[in-house]
Amino acid sequence: MSALDPAGLAAVISPLRRALLAAARAAEHLPEIPDAQIEIIRALPRGTVAAPGELAQRLGLSRSTVSNLLRAMEANGLIARQQRRDDRRQVAVLASARALDLFGRFDRASARLVADAAATLSTPDHHALAAALPALQRLCDAVNAQRLIAGTTKSEEEK
Structure with missing residues (x-):
C-alpha cells in the first residue's frame, strides 16, 4: 500500500473540477455562475428554504458575504426571497426554477462527461475509481468539517 500524496x-482534484465545470458549461451552453453561488444553489435543493444566516453557517461564510451573494443571485433570477410565515420580520431564501434547471443541466452534463471520459480508461482504472469514491466523499466531508471548525473559531475570535 502506498502512502497518500496530499x-x-x-x-489532480482542482484541475479536474475546473475542467469538468468548463466542459459542462460548454456542453450545455450554461452561463458562468461563480462557485460560491453554485454552493448556495446546492444548499437549496427543490422545496428547501433557508434563512440567510443558516446558509452562512452551513457554508462557512460570513453573513455579509452571503448577503452580497444573495443580492447578486436575486438580480440574476437565481434565488427568491419570501417572508417567513411564522415570523414576518424574517426572510427565507429558495432557489428559483431557473437556478434548479441550470443546476440539473449542469449535473447531467457532468455525469455524461465523466461517463464518456471513464469509458476510455482501463478496467483496473474503473475499479480503482469505484473503490476511491467512498473515500473521496469522506475526504470531502472531513475537509468541510475542518473548514466549518476553522470558520467557527475565526468568528468567535472576531467577537
Missing part, C-alpha cells in the same frame, strides 16, 4: 491529490 499535494498530488490536491493537484
